[in-house]
Amino acid sequence: MGAVKNKRMPRAVREQQMLDAAVRTFGQRGYRSASMDEIADLAGVSKPLVYLYLNSKEDLFTACIRREAAALTTAVRAGVQPGLPADRQLWAGLRAFFTHTAENPDGWAVLHRQARTHGEPFAAEVAAMREELVAFVTQLIVVAAREAHRDPSLAEREVAGLAEALVGAAESLAAWANATPGVSAKQAAATLMNFAWAGLGDLMENRPWTPPQD
Template sequence: MGAVKSKRMPRAVREQQMLDAAVRTFGQRGYMAASMDEIAELAGVSKPLVYLYLNSKEDLFTACIRREAKALTVAVRAGVDPALPADRQLWDGLRAFFTHTARHPDAWSVLHLQARTHGEPFAAEVASMREEIVAFVTGLIVVAARAAHRDPDLAEREVAGLAEALVGAAESLAAWANVTPGVSARQAAATLMNFAWAGLGNLMDGQPWSPPEPVHEAIG
């Protein structure tokens, strides 16, 4: 009876079931320790069927990265209403990011920890996702900066570094929040928003912080 049910299940549904099992296994066990036997058992299918659908452990891992990267970027974009003020857009984007990573900790482990440490092909997949998110955040910040400076031609490169730093901070904070009891997605988002918006506010008001002048010591 089990074999009959397997045949009747649409391929796309069965494949997603395998990917669900793989994300959970890779996220909790790590890429190297995870086995195709474990993944097949968790998915409720035979190991040959996993290979038939997804070819190899490497291809399965790549498919997991691509699916979860797309889900994260879609969630962040969907969380932002471009008609709202700049601070609200950034807040909503951060909240969408932390909500998604909190709800899918195994997926975040795959993207943030596993994919980056097991070879260039995997790392490149995550880098592509990260570039998309950085570009999106850059867009959010540059709109606010242009409005504050009344300069519609302010170049994106002026705030690109801020977006890069903000995304890096969000990634680290999400990893910390997922293993720290009592830290909600909203709290994580508020922590980063308070940290980032104060600095952004000063910058957009024309009050950037400047490093002290270097002290040149005499050489004896």
């Protein structure tokens, strides 16, 4: 009798292997410099199989963005426990964000550097992820306003602006932390928490900073 053939690897598992290899390659080499040959070799498959599963380099990169964006937003949401005080919720969300970006530097490079700098359709994918994060942070700030016995609709536009600023700061700080030896996810989260919460605390207590009269 002939040797028993190995079972074929399920398509979903094989596809994840390809995405793992692609994220690593795109994250470290950049979208333009990365080659499908290199990705196929790293994944341990033939280049035609990569094209069969994921159609093109553009579609492969888009799939990487979507997977990494979903993983990041899921990690942040999972890190926050509803019912905790507002500062603890924000701290947990920031720590989850920085932990994920530190543990997945190639994925973060794909989202933060590569996707944004190569135009559409990639930039739109990252923008959708960012909108979800901003909406989530907005709700955390609204919770803080309620805890401070302030009108949560007090400054809808102001709250939205604060959420945008906080997410933008987190993105920049994550890139800096990943490039700076010795900076842990906890340290990065604490840096932003100290910067943000002091200002938010004053705002929620009706002590906003007022610009000088020109």
